[in-house]
Amino acid sequence: MCATCGCDSGSSISIHHEHHEHEHLHEHDNHHPKTVIDVEKDVLYQNNLLAERNRGYFEAKNILALNLVSSPGSGKTSLLEKTLTDLKEHLEFAVIEGDQQTTNDADRIHATGTKVTQINTGKGCHLDAHMIIHALQGMKLKDNTVLFIENVGNLVCPAMFDLGEKERVVIISVTEGDDKPLKYPDMFYSSTLCIINKTDLLPYVPFNIEKVKENAKKVNPSLDIIELSCTSGEGLQQWYHWLKSKVLVPETA
Numbered sequence: 001m002c003a004t005c006g007c008d009s010g011s012s013i014s015i016h017h018e019h020h021e022h023e024h025l026h027e028h029d030n031h032h033p034k035t036v037i038d039v040e041k042d043v044l045y046q047n048n049l050l051a052e053r054n055r056g057y058f059e060a061k062n063i064l065a066l067n068l069v070s071s072p073g074s075g076k077t078s079l080l081e082k083t084l085t086d087l088k089e090h091l092e093f094a095v096i097e098g099d100q101q102t103t104n105d106a107d108r109i110h111a112t113g114t115k116v117t118q119i120n121t122g123k124g125c126h127l128d129a130h131m132i133i134h135a136l137q138g139m140k141l142k143d144n145t146v147l148f149i150e151n152v153g154n155l156v157c158p159a160m161f162d163l164g165e166k167e168r169v170v171i172i173s174v175t176e177g178d179d180k181p182l183k184y185p186d187m188f189y190s191s192t193l194c195i196i197n198k199t200d201l202l203p204y205v206p207f208n209i210e211k212v213k214e215n216a217k218k219v220n221p222s223l224d225i226i227e228l229s230c231t232s233g234e235g236l237q238q239w240y241h242w243l244k245s246k247v248l249v250p251e252t253a
């Protein structure tokens with residue numbers, strides 16, 4: 001059990017490299033904490049060290065790593081499917097998919113022709129830096145890759161776990177309520193971009209888009225915000241523009 005957030009992360013995770021390899025990791029087996037606070041500090045301290053290791057690897061290979069976080073169903077995989085399809089001629093992509101169970105999302109990414117590794121966290125409700133190290137070992141990423149890490153759907157625990165990413169992107173969809181930035185401030189505070197997805201549904205749901213932007217800016221005044229719909233395609237160009245502005249290499253085509 002991960003004492004930091006009460007989930008079962010790390011006790012038994014499975015990593016599926018492109019659906020071929022299957023690896024089980026067992027950790028914390030001999031970990032008997034005296035107090036919850038000590039363990040929490042220890043878990044996050046260890047995670048931060050490993051995240052810095054990942055960050056160094058990414059910097060050395062000029063890999064742009066983006067950590068996508070949201071509630072389940074906000075549209076993370078849909079956004080990736082669109083992005084990978086629309087920009088694959090211009091950028092080198094790879095994806096790490098995080099979910100408790102199934103390779104459903106990895107299958108969707110694989111269908112776009114993109115290199116993908118699935119991490120199943122079991123009962124764990126977030127990815128951590130150690131899981132990313134193991135995933136990276138099997139991926140053999142090329143220099144200058146844009147690496148998307150789709151985190152487990154959860155607006156709470158993934159906020160605490162640095163994966164070594166360059167930027168964190170939080171996605172909220174218009175069916176979730178415009179108060180979410182105030183209810184889950186850590187996630188919005190630690191992100192550099194907030195994507196408001198499913199704007200095609202705005203006529204049908206009571207969601208005040210100005211209010212959600214105001215709430216998000218209250219938590220994080222420097223947060224970039226992009227409204228879009230993966231279904232209609234409206235606003236996607238703004239996201240592509242933001243993404244390309246973060247890439248430090250010339251496009252391949």
Ligand SMILES: Nc1nc2c(ncn2[C@@H]2O[C@H](COP(=O)(O)OP(=O)(O)O)[C@@H](O)[C@H]2O)c(=O)[nH]1
Pocket residue numbers: 070071072073074075076077078079153197198199200201228229230231232
């Ligand atoms: N109406 C609408 N549905 C969307 C949009 N984006 C995603 N969805 C749907 O929302 C559901 C969850 O999307 P998914 O990408 O799996 O979300 P994830 O759990 O965050 O990866 C799926 O049924 C998608 O088709 C959108 O822009 N508009």
Ligand SMILES: [Mg+2]
Pocket residue numbers: 076077078105150
């Ligand atoms: Mg998904």
